[in-house]
Amino acid sequence: APLGGALSTFFMMPLAEFLGGDDKLLGYRWAMAIMATVAVVMFWICFANTRERIKAPATHNNYLAELRDLLRNDQWRIVAVLVLTNIGFGVIRLGAMMYFVTYYLGSASYFMWMLGAHILGKAAGSALAKRLTQNVSKVQMFGYCSVLAGVLSIALFFAPKSVLILVPMTFIVSTLYQATTTLMWVMMADVADYGEWKQGKRMDGVIFSTF
Structure with a gap:
């Protein structure tokens, strides 16, 4: 992708x-x-x-009953908030990128470089996600990457109007963002495992479809 x-x-x-x-x-x-x-x-x-x-x-499932069971899963509720926050961060950042390069950097031609750095960063984040969690739990690494991505995103606001600075920073933020996104999908599977342990019912399809 x-x-x-x-x-x-x-x-x-x-x-x-x-x-x-x-x-x-x-x-x-x-x-x-x-x-x-x-x-x-x-x-x-x-x-x-x-x-x-x-x-x-x-199978013939009662969808209302499954929805009630889903809402009772406290880990699903936590991950749902993380998903909304994560997606909101990505959508707002990507949606503002064209305006950023056009009105802040002064040329729409830089958009290709910024978006290219964003996409390559996402590829790097997906590749690094597994290695990042070899010695640290998924939840901890999700928090570290999210905080660091947020801090660097704020730093972009104060960074000089230099493509040589902004493009690498965009790459780093996108790498961190995609690492959290990849970990988020893994945590969804953990939510399914938790639901089976807690409620005695496996609902992978329902859980993943809600995200």
């Missing part, structure tokens, strides 16, 4: 300039249309080549 994001990022602006020329609106519109079409085709190819090797037995 990070590789696909990196490719689309690096090709977006050149493709928009090629298709639209001086008309940026037209260029981005056609560039997005082409990328969306390619994405849909690839999704269909993936879907067509996916096979269910093992058929799970049909």
Whole structure:
């Protein structure tokens, strides 16, 4: 996923300039249309080549009862708050990036470098997450990475208007952010284990779908 994001990022602006020329609106519109079409085709190819090797037995569950059991799982409630906070941090940061480079750095052309650093940082964070928790618990490392990412994000506000400084900082923050995201998905599995131990019921599908 990070590789696909990196490719689309690096090709977006050149493709928009090629298709639209001086008309940026037209260029981005056609560039997005082409990328969306390619994405849909690839999704269909993936879907067509996916096979269910093992058929799970049909079950008839009471969804309201499962929802009540889910809400009684105190670890699910804690992780749900972490998920909302984590996603909010990522969405706000990424959504503000174009405005940041356009109005603070003074040129939209830097967006490709900032977004590229963000995506490559996410790839690095995913790769490092397991190693980071070899000697430290997942919860502790989640906290360390979250606090450090927050501190560095605040530091970006005071950093000089230099791409040579801001791009590496963006890479580091994105690495920390993705490490927390990866650990968060692992903790969801722990929530399922906890629910089975505490309530005697395994609800992996319900737990993961709520996140």
